[in-house]
Amino acid sequence: MADHPFIFSGFGSAAVHGGHEEDPRHAHVTPIYATSTFRFDTAEQGMRRFTGEEPGYIYSRWGNPTFTEAENKIAVLEAFGLNLHVKGLLHASGMAAITTLMLSNLKAGDKILTHYSLYGGTEELVLKVLSQIGIEAIISDLRDLETAEHILKQDKGIKLMYLETPANPTIRCVDIEALTTLAKKYGIKVACDNTFATPYLQQPFRYGVDFVIHSTTKFLNGHGNMIGGILLGRDIDFMKAKVTKTQQLLGGNANPFDAFLLNNGLKTLELRMERHCSNAMTVAEYLAQHPKVSGVNYTGLSSHPDYALAQKQMRLGGGMLSFELKDGFNAGVRFMNRLQMCVRTVSLGTCDTLLCHAASMTHYGIPKEQREQYGITDGLIRMNVGIENSVDIIADLEEALG
The missing domain is CATH 3.90.1150.10 (Aspartate Aminotransferase, domain 1)
Structure with a gap:
């Protein structure tokens, strides 16, 4: 066995092997861990798991080995060639991932700046659901950078810029790099839905965004036989703490069977x-x-x-x-x-x-x-x-x- 990790030179190799951890029973393909909970060897181990002193699984709403495989593989692909470490959290759907993103970053009185021609579910979430808890959406043509900067300069309540490119269904694009640079100028976080492009065609982290979202139901799985979503972030501490806690309490976790199907789809x-x-x-x-x-x-x-x-x-x-x-x-x-x-x-x-x-x-x-x-x-x-x-x-x- 080599004493150092293998470095993938090709995206296809990373899609097949990236994020994989050897199964303790040496299964070639990561199994479906169809269990609601995980046992502890001792009471002390249970305490260490709950305090975070010892890594390991507790309850499948909080994490599962089949989830971890998909999370790590997608994180490898989104950061492929970027010399960047990101963390992914697998969800029950793309909408669940977006909800975790919004509620872990925004509170009543905060605003989202986004653009025309979003996926209909995302637009309805921000306009009809988040508005009820005091989170407002500002929708503009973000292809116009002067307009975008004017909005950011005038409204200090904006805390998150949300991009989707190419957008659904008009296939319009926004400039990830220019908008992220602009957002950072005003201290605003940026999230990008990369579902249409996939990390093979486009890597938003390359341009400095804070979060990437996918409906894994779509191209990442590729076979139309599961529902899922993933939220990835570059601030590892924030992802492990605030974002993970928000996901756990909202209950939008994935399930082992869908994660298994996703793992297999990602390889191709x-x-x-x-x-x-x-x-x-x-x-x-x-x-x-x-x-x-x-x-x-x-x-x-x-x-x-x-x-x-x-x-x-x-x-x-x-x-x-x-x-x-x-x-x-x-x-x-x-x-x-x-x-x-x-x-x-x-x-x-x-x-x-x-x-x-x-x-x-x-x-x-x-x-x-x-x-x-x-x-x-x-x-x-x-x-x-x-x-x-x-x-x-x-x-x-x-x-x-x-």
């Missing part, structure tokens, strides 16, 4: 993202020339308004795109009903191609006038481009558009 992340991205580029180019499509939002197309920014902070264009049908809501419904191979559903990040009509599905709870302000029109279709053969994806789209 690099391979899947390469195929997602190459297929998405092919599909985006096809849609861009279709007579019934008025516009395509894909960061890999030079026509995308944030193309240059995406080239700067993303490795490839990603597996997500959206496109707008010329005839609006009815055209969207008709198109969705004519799909055969591609799947009508609201999630994303799976191996199969998934399509969603935002106005009637993910953003149905957002008023029409507000949706359109964010670029979410009645004819907008969000598309997770899967890893099938691109010729078959396009054939299905051609039939549905016809």
Whole structure:
């Protein structure tokens, strides 16, 4: 056995082996630790575990070896090549991770600065739930750095800047580095939802953000067979103390079976993202020339308004795109009903191609006038481009558009 840790030179190797700890019974794949609690050898050991003097597991709401594997692996990937140590906390869902983020960093009277075109669940959380406990959201176009600085300069109540890039479902991007630099100037923490890009395509910690969030349900798992989320932070002491305690008391922990599925899905992340991205580029180019499509939002197309920014902070264009049908809501419904191979559903990040009509599905709870302000029109279709053969994806789209 070597007396020093192996250093991974490739992302794919880190995705397969990163974060792994040898199982005491030498299982090749980290097992599903389906236990609610963990026993102590002595009363004294129990006391040491509770005081934190001795590392170890107590109760699965507070931690579990199957969770730890996924937490450590994702932390390795988000910090890959950055000479940075981060800590991850696995959650029952992406929304649970976001809730822990908000409630561990904000209190009544504090404000969040965020931008247009967030995931609908996140927007509803900050506008309809956090507002009830005195936490206010300021939503602006953060692609305009002058406006962002004006807001930060004028409002001392802002304590957290929350970014999502590329955003759901318009695929708009914000400049992580510029906004983080601006936030730090005013002593404000920054969190970034990296679900759409994954750490293979984009690493927000590279630009100084404090927290990264994922819905692990999506590309990290990649197979649509589990629900989960993760919150990662670079302030290890804060993550171990305030954030961990908040998660434990909210009860938004993961479960061992979903963590097991996530661990297995992560191993193929690099391979899947390469195929997602190459297929998405092919599909985006096809849609861009279709007579019934008025516009395509894909960061890999030079026509995308944030193309240059995406080239700067993303490795490839990603597996997500959206496109707008010329005839609006009815055209969207008709198109969705004519799909055969591609799947009508609201999630994303799976191996199969998934399509969603935002106005009637993910953003149905957002008023029409507000949706359109964010670029979410009645004819907008969000598309997770899967890893099938691109010729078959396009054939299905051609039939549905016809």
